[in-house]
Amino acid sequence: MSGSARLFERAKKVLVGGVNSPVRAFGAVGGTPVFISHGKGSHIFDVDGNEYIDYVMSWGPLILGHAHEEILKAVREYASKGTSFGAPCEVEVEMAELVTSAIPSVEMVRFVNSGTEATMSAIRLARGVTGRKRIVKFDGCYHGHTDSLLVKAGSGALTFGLPGSPGIPDELSALTTVLPYNDANALDDYMKKHGEETACVIVELIAGNMGVITPEHDFLEALKNVRSHGALLVADEVITGFRVAFEGAQTVLGIEPDITCLGKIIGGGFPVGAYGGPKDIMTKLAPLGDVYQAGTLSGNPVAMAAGLATLRILKKERPYDRLDKIGKTLENGLLEAAKETDVSITINRVGSVLTVFFNTQKVKNLEAAKSSNINLFSQFFHSMLKRGIYLPPSQFEGWFISTAHTEDDIRKTIEAARASFKELKV
Numbered sequence: 517m518s519g520s521a522r523l524f525e526r527a528k529k530v531l532v533g534g535v536n537s538p539v540r541a542f543g544a545v546g547g548t549p550v551f552i553s554h555g556k557g558s559h560i561f562d563v564d565g566n567e568y569i570d571y572v573m574s575w576g577p578l579i580l581g582h583a584h585e586e587i588l589k590a591v592r593e594y595a596s597k598g599t600s601f602g603a604p605c606e607v608e609v610e611m612a613e614l615v616t617s618a619i620p621s622v623e624m625v626r627f628v629n630s631g632t633e634a635t636m637s638a639i640r641l642a643r644g645v646t647g648r649k650r651i652v653k654f655d656g657c658y659h660g661h662t663d664s665l666l667v668k669a670g671s672g673a674l675t676f677g678l679p680g681s682p683g684i685p686d687e688l689s690a691l692t693t694v695l696p697y698n699d700a701n702a703l704d705d706y707m708k709k710h711g712e713e714t715a716c717v718i719v720e721l722i723a724g725n726m727g728v729i730t731p732e733h734d735f736l737e738a739l740k741n742v743r744s745h746g747a748l749l750v751a752d753e754v755i756t757g758f759r760v761a762f763e764g765a766q767t768v769l770g771i772e773p774d775i776t777c778l779g780k781i782i783g784g785g786f787p788v789g790a791y792g793g794p795k796d797i798m799t800k801l802a803p804l805g806d807v808y809q810a811g812t813l814s815g816n817p818v819a820m821a822a823g824l825a826t827l828r829i830l831k832k833e834r835p836y837d838r839l840d841k842i843g844k845t846l847e848n849g850l851l852e853a854a855k856e857t858d859v860s861i862t863i864n865r866v867g868s869v870l871t872v873f874f875n876t877q878k879v880k881n882l883e884a885a886k887s888s889n890i891n892l893f894s895q896f897f898h899s900m901l902k903r904g905i906y907l908p909p910s911q912f913e914g915w916f917i918s919t920a921h922t923e924d925d926i927r928k929t930i931e932a933a934r935a936s937f938k939e940l941k942v
Contacts, residue, residue: 555582581920625792631779632660656726656882711745727871784822849930899936
């Protein structure tokens with residue numbers, strides 16, 4: 517790890533904390549972050565030549581694995597023509613046609629450059645459409661670092677114990693109501709009292725930023741009911757879009773949002789986000805409407821080409837049953853290995869994304885997630901790392917499986933986990 521250590525020392529002199537996104541600094545688990553040299557398939561390689569089976573997969577976008585040949589081919593083709601024009605290109609039209617044909621609730625789409633930009637723009641659009649100011653989000657759900665949505669957020673903010681952030685005006689925070697995830701009664705009660713002044717309710721339909729947590733039936737019903745108060749339902753599918761199913765988690769869960777936010781997979785490894793919905797909502801955006809949002813690199817042809825190649829492969833191959841099977845094998849193997857070594861864990865999994873909580877209770881909300889044993893997770897993380905398994909360096913993140921992961925990868929991961937569980941000091 518000497519190469520990574522030297523790079524980290526250099527980085528700390530010129531990058532804040534030595535990184536460009538906080539969780540990468542390994543602050544939640546300790547130690548020196550691994551500097552990656554390259555990746556191929558389900559494996560990554562660090563600057564010291566160490567090889568790892570990767571379950572971060574760029575935090576979700578690489579559902580087809582690292583350096584997929586068809587994606588690289590598309591990128592080379594479009595990059596050779598020019599990297600950016602600031603003008604319309606055919607590839608962004610093709611991408612929009614594919615996205616709108618895949619997700620029933622999305623008739624029109626606007627591409628942006630990140631998931632954060634997508635959720636920020638969706639909130640602005642919801643406020644513009646309804647003429648209302650208040651929004652509702654849920655404890656532990658992370659929707660990017662925009663001011664209105666960083667209140668009591670998950671993801672890195674949760675990892676570092678930051679329920680909010682300095683720099684967010686109290687006046688703006690006051691317009692964001694935070695309710696417990698999976699609490700139907702809390703949502704129903706709030707909407708009865710304040711529904712008429714609420715622009716939208718934004719939610720990760722399947723939470724992924726306090727660890728993977730699935731919605732319960734009554735909570736989904738309460739979400740569906742927000743429209744009866746004139747508020748819009750905004751679904752953050754930045755993680756789940758094209759990962760849980762080609763049509764999105766919303767189709768699996770039987771819910772139809774007013775606005776859907778996408779990211780990660782639709783960029784094929786490049787910085788891309790999107791938000792979309794019915795025509796009567798989306799046409800409120802400029803240049804057709806008066807809600808303004810713009811971006812110099814939005815619809816970038818190289819990024820669009822990478823995303824389009826990814827979605828075309830997913831549409832053709834429909835790998836979701838296989839991914840679910842691999843995920844189940846990994847889940848069962850980890851549970852069995854933990855039981856053999858008397859380590860208490862619980863696993864939440866949806867298809868190809870899962871979280872191993874060092875916890876004895878069912879994790880269905882932020883409170884339960886935060887009761888996990890962070891010290892044991894940190895020990896487990898480093899024990900797995902030294903055995904060549906690269907996990908997200910936080911208890912509150914998901915592990916991502918790609919189509920490139922093999923049965924042998926899963927077997928080796930379970931074996932490494934068994935050995936790592938034995939090393940834990942409770």
